[in-house]
Amino acid sequence: MTYQRPSLLVCCAPVLPLALGLLIYFGGIQNSSFLFINQITQNVPDRIWAGLTFLGNGWGTFALAFPLLLLAPRLLSAGIFAGLLGGLAIAILKPLVNLPRPASVLASGDFHQIGEALLYNSMPSGHTLTAFAVASGLYFACEIDKRKPLLCLFALASLVGLSRSAVGAHWLSDEFVAAAIGLWCGILGSFLASLIPDSQLFLSKWWPRFIALCGLLTIYPLLTQTMDSDLNHPLQYACALLIAITLALFVRAQRTQSSR
Numbered sequence: 001m002t003y004q005r006p007s008l009l010v011c012c013a014p015v016l017p018l019a020l021g022l023l024i025y026f027g028g029i030q031n032s033s034f035l036f037i038n039q040i041t042q043n044v045p046d047r048i049w050a051g052l053t054f055l056g057n058g059w060g061t062f063a064l065a066f067p068l069l070l071l072a073p074r075l076l077s078a079g080i081f082a083g084l085l086g087g088l089a090i091a092i093l094k095p096l097v098n099l100p101r102p103a104s105v106l107a108s109g110d111f112h113q114i115g116e117a118l119l120y121n122s123m124p125s126g127h128t129l130t131a132f133a134v135a136s137g138l139y140f141a142c143e144i145d146k147r148k149p150l151l152c153l154f155a156l157a158s159l160v161g162l163s164r165s166a167v168g169a170h171w172l173s174d175e176f177v178a179a180a181i182g183l184w185c186g187i188l189g190s191f192l193a194s195l196i197p198d199s200q201l202f203l204s205k206w207w208p209r210f211i212a213l214c215g216l217l218t219i220y221p222l223l224t225q226t227m228d229s230d231l232n233h234p235l236q237y238a239c240a241l242l243i244a245i246t247l248a249l250f251v252r253a254q255r256t257q258s259s260r
Helices: 008-012 015-026 030-043 046-055 058-065 073-097 126-141 148-166 172-194 206-224 230-259
Strands: none
Touching (some): 058 206, 073 172, 126 172
């Protein structure tokens, strides 16, 4: 596959959400913007927002993208690289910026909260960053003439970001900054995926098998841990089943290839 490099304009586009995030933070509308979003989102059931938040959890994102191992391994590779870069950015920036979350600034009765109360390391929003990183990675790893349907991934990532204010975990500024960084991680992740030779993406090669092993290991935390909220347990079990089905088809494909 020939890598189709994003234009300079596209690479600079994440500056816009970054600027919006900084404007909210330094413009004195941090609290009011959060409370507004948190209040209007209460019209939607908690389970919806908890589920959207789960889509930005690294385990959940990987599980939902896992079937691409069979359908489009290069796209999955781009999503993985983008997610790993996003995780690195989160690990560095959160303790470096070290901003308080809404629960440590506002009284508990002032806003609606779903799940465990989080107090520290607010900016950037890890779930939002992960969602935008993976969405961007998948989008830019796809051929240009096939990208249009993938635009919905950015809408979904935006809902993941919105959910972080809906559950009371993040300021709106955290989400805009995270979206910008996530987009850049995705662009870089798609480039890294383009470096993998086509011959190394066959299911019998070590890289797809390594991804399959990671998928197998992911089933355990999905079945045993609470991810973001108790409301997400059914979604976690469904994701574990999705991985198991994909692995079964992966093994079947291996046997089919070896019998030829």
